[in-house]
Amino acid sequence: MQQVRVRTSATASDYSVLIGRNLLGRAGPEASRAAPSRKAFLITDAHVAEHYLAPATESLRAAGLDTSAAILPPGEHTKTLAQAGDLFDRMLRAGLDRGSVVVGLGGGVVTDLAGFVAAAYMRGVAWVAVSTSLLGQVDASVGGKTGVDHPECKNLIGAFHQPSAVLADVSTLATLPDEELRTGLAEVVKHAMIRDAAMMDCLEADADALLARAPAVLETIVARNVRLKADVVSADEREGGLRRILNYGHTIGHAIESWAMASGGQAGQAMTHGRAVALGMVAEAHIACARGLLSADDADRQRRILERFGLPVAIGGPIDADRCLALARHDKKARAGRLWFVLPEGVGRVTQTDDVTDDEIRAALAHLGGS
Amino acid sequence: MQQVRVRTSATASDYSVLIGRNLLGRAGPEASRAAPSRKAFLITDAHVAEHYLAPATESLRAAGLDTSAAILPPGEHTKTLAQAGDLFDRMLRAGLDRGSVVVGLGGGVVTDLAGFVAAAYMRGVAWVAVSTSLLGQVDASVGGKTGVDHPECKNLIGAFHQPSAVLADVSTLATLPDEELRTGLAEVVKHAMIRDAAMMDCLEADADALLARAPAVLETIVARNVRLKADVVSADEREGGLRRILNYGHTIGHAIESWAMASGGQAGQAMTHGRAVALGMVAEAHIACARGLLSADDADRQRRILERFGLPVAIGGPIDADRCLALARHDKKARAGRLWFVLPEGVGRVTQTDDVTDDEIRAALAHLGGS
Numbered sequence: 001m002q003q004v005r006v007r008t009s010a011t012a013s014d015y016s017v018l019i020g021r022n023l024l025g026r027a028g029p030e031a032s033r034a035a036p037s038r039k040a041f042l043i044t045d046a047h048v049a050e051h052y053l054a055p056a057t058e059s060l061r062a063a064g065l066d067t068s069a070a071i072l073p074p075g076e077h078t079k080t081l082a083q084a085g086d087l088f089d090r091m092l093r094a095g096l097d098r099g100s101v102v103v104g105l106g107g108g109v110v111t112d113l114a115g116f117v118a119a120a121y122m123r124g125v126a127w128v129a130v131s132t133s134l135l136g137q138v139d140a141s142v143g144g145k146t147g148v149d150h151p152e153c154k155n156l157i158g159a160f161h162q163p164s165a166v167l168a169d170v171s172t173l174a175t176l177p178d179e180e181l182r183t184g185l186a187e188v189v190k191h192a193m194i195r196d197a198a199m200m201d202c203l204e205a206d207a208d209a210l211l212a213r214a215p216a217v218l219e220t221i222v223a224r225n226v227r228l229k230a231d232v233v234s235a236d237e238r239e240g241g242l243r244r245i246l247n248y249g250h251t252i253g254h255a256i257e258s259w260a261m262a263s264g265g266q267a268g269q270a271m272t273h274g275r276a277v278a279l280g281m282v283a284e285a286h287i288a289c290a291r292g293l294l295s296a297d298d299a300d301r302q303r304r305i306l307e308r309f310g311l312p313v314a315i316g317g318p319i320d321a322d323r324c325l326a327l328a329r330h331d332k333k334a335r336a337g338r339l340w341f342v343l344p345e346g347v348g349r350v351t352q353t354d355d356v357t358d359d360e361i362r363a364a365l366a367h368l369g370g371s
Numbered sequence: 372m373q374q375v376r377v378r379t380s381a382t383a384s385d386y387s388v389l390i391g392r393n394l395l396g397r398a399g400p401e402a403s404r405a406a407p408s409r410k411a412f413l414i415t416d417a418h419v420a421e422h423y424l425a426p427a428t429e430s431l432r433a434a435g436l437d438t439s440a441a442i443l444p445p446g447e448h449t450k451t452l453a454q455a456g457d458l459f460d461r462m463l464r465a466g467l468d469r470g471s472v473v474v475g476l477g478g479g480v481v482t483d484l485a486g487f488v489a490a491a492y493m494r495g496v497a498w499v500a501v502s503t504s505l506l507g508q509v510d511a512s513v514g515g516k517t518g519v520d521h522p523e524c525k526n527l528i529g530a531f532h533q534p535s536a537v538l539a540d541v542s543t544l545a546t547l548p549d550e551e552l553r554t555g556l557a558e559v560v561k562h563a564m565i566r567d568a569a570m571m572d573c574l575e576a577d578a579d580a581l582l583a584r585a586p587a588v589l590e591t592i593v594a595r596n597v598r599l600k601a602d603v604v605s606a607d608e609r610e611g612g613l614r615r616i617l618n619y620g621h622t623i624g625h626a627i628e629s630w631a632m633a634s635g636g637q638a639g640q641a642m643t644h645g646r647a648v649a650l651g652m653v654a655e656a657h658i659a660c661a662r663g664l665l666s667a668d669d670a671d672r673q674r675r676i677l678e679r680f681g682l683p684v685a686i687g688g689p690i691d692a693d694r695c696l697a698l699a700r701h702d703k704k705a706r707a708g709r710l711w712f713v714l715p716e717g718v719g720r721v722t723q724t725d726d727v728t729d730d731e732i733r734a735a736l737a738h739l740g741g742s
Contacts, residue, residue, distance in 0.1 A: 081452065081455075081456045081459070082456075084452075085452045085453075088452070088521060088527060088528055089521070092521060092523060092524060092527065097705060098704075119530065120491070120518075120528045120529060120530060121527065121528065122527060122529075123516065123518060123526075123529040123530055123531055124530070124531070145494065147491075147494060150459060150460070150463060152463060153463060155494075156459060156463065156492065156493060157459055157491045157492065158491060158493075158494040159490065159491060159494055159495070159530060160494055160495070333469075334468060
């Protein structure tokens with residue numbers, strides 16, 4: 001097992017992310033330390049519950065916690081304000097008070113929602129994230145971002161609320177659908193590109209083992225990603241400076257994701273967050289190449305590892321550039337319609353700018369459509 | 372005009388509360404400083420809008436802010452998660468981004484709700500409180516507590532989110548209904564009892580001028596209360612230690628309020644927060660007297676000033692002590708069913724304890740019913 005300590009602001013306590021195999025039994029002890037009133041409220045979804053609800057609940061009860069559970073429908077459409085409202089009802093009925101703990105057991109949807117209800121219930125109770133997806137483990141588990149979606153804007157409503165502890169049990173990745181594994185790998189590639197050239201070497205060397213979900217390799221890679229994200233976030237807890245480098249691939253990626261959703265149909269459903277981020281990274285690397293910031297070799301290296309992980313590097317059809325541009329400006333990361341870009345200067349190095357022109361963005365989108 | 376600087380935690384900026392006459396024109400300049408993207412979203416209710424929406428909007432627009440407004444139905448029933456959801460829709464449609472500002476113009480209901488949507492929209496945007504009720508000015512304006520009600524628990528859902536500035540315009544108190552003036556005065560008496568014996572002298576000397584809403588006296592008293600609350604809250608931003616003294620009168624007061632609401636009918640509607648707190652203070656002072664902590668003279672002084680302000684010091688009928696006890700234990704300030712009490716040791720001095728017995732509480736409730 002590996003342990004990464006996350007430093008937070010003065011008002012919140014530091015916490016640990018534990019990364020390893022067969023960690024569900026740690027849920028009880030970790031939650032217990034955060035819950036003086038001995039009550040826990042576990043939130044999960046039906047898919048995760050099938051495999052992991054019993055051992056997680058068992059661990060909480062063995063630690064002496066009076067435990068209730070809410071099992072939600074799986075999927076992003078669960079992450080709504082209405083669902084949060086329903087959870088507040090259940091938490092009140094379960095007798096949760098300020099000394100109780102919320103436990104989120106699942107992927108990013110579940111932990112974002114669990115963290116948000118913990119942030120808002122009685123103006124904030126403790127929570128523990130038990131992350132069962134690769135994306136959740138390498139990304140959502142660090143940074144304290146919690147929230148729910150608005151029909152027209154993902155994560156519109158939320159809070160910064162640090163967990164008391166995070167468990168990243170790589171054994172639980174064995175049951176993760178392939179597509180969700182890929183989504184996590186897209187963020188792993190992003191981390192390598194923005195700050196960790198040596199990790200890119202590891203990914204290239206261990207790609208097969210990662211795709212086969214070899215636990216030892218997963219543990220090493222997850223821990224490396226958690227450490228990287230914790231470094232960035234500790235240096236800049238509230239988005240603003242350094243933390244913005246984590247948005248590499250996301251300016252165009254989010255626009256593509258929103259465009260695909262709005263287009264509906266099969267294309268929309270097939271456009272996962274990971275696929276959109278992969279396409280966003282290819283497009284943003286194209287802008288960097290066109291500006292002479294990034295070599296064609298480095299762009300190609302990024303493209304090859306994405307392909308190796310089964311992620312898309314082109315859109316097999318036309319793309320509505322005007323609509324994508326409008327959606328990007330509508331994104332909550334834009335300020336007064338100005339777009340912020342993170343552009344790679346090499347594997348492991350990026351720069352930030354807000355002077356990318358519409359023509360450059362159009363050219364990058366055409367590049368995605370054309371190959 | 373008087374200005375009180377409120378020190379907050381390391382993660383939030385300090386802010387000022389401006390107290391004086393005819394301050395609505397300051398709304399624009401204060402909001403403008405908090406809104407780099409030049410967009411403001413004003414939230415108010417229909418009663419307040421009638422008198423003050425035009426000058427407030429005029430001030431925001433004169434400061435160069437692109438301003439939209441939401442006018443809500445007046446009353447506590449507006450402070451719901453559903454109403455917050457509707458405001459998120461409107462804020463998104465109005466194009467509010469992370470650099471925009473929310474302005475709450477109204478009493479505590481409006482500013483609690485405005486602060487909460489500002490806390491949660493895009494995980495937190497700036498907000499300015501323009502407080503038009505005495506309770507809002509002396510209580511809600513300082514401390515950063517924001518939130519909405521659950522049908523079974525007031526302020527169940529919320530956040531700590533400091534405003535960028537607070538305007539307490541005592542001229543707006545001219546149009547405040549009498550009952551709401553009394554509610555504010557109950558908290559003023561509470562402040563005097565917990566920490567400011569000299570203020571009790573002022574209240575006794577200036578009671579008539581206060582009830583006649585003499586602006587100069589209101590300005591002095593509001594500023595004194597803001598300063599007192601800012602001192603307590605700055606020393607202990609998150610409820611825990613010192614801040615708990617602000618709950619004097621509220622342990623039993625909240626239980627009486629919930630009991631009256633649950634009983635419904637005329638009794639429930641007539642039981643304002645201020646009336647409940649007045650009764651709570653009388654009951655808790657009774658416990659302190661019975662323990663020999665407080666002299667009968669000091670308890671009597673509290674009782675007389677409450678009566679002078681038109682606040683109740685007894686319940687004209689039977690009170691269900693069992694139900695009140697159960698409701699108090701259900702309160703979100705209780706931990707694992709344990710009740711925390713703030714007991715006066717004199718005018719301006721309190722102590723805290725969690726060892727008050729059910730019998731003592733029953734005796735205090737009987738004292739309310741019996742006089």
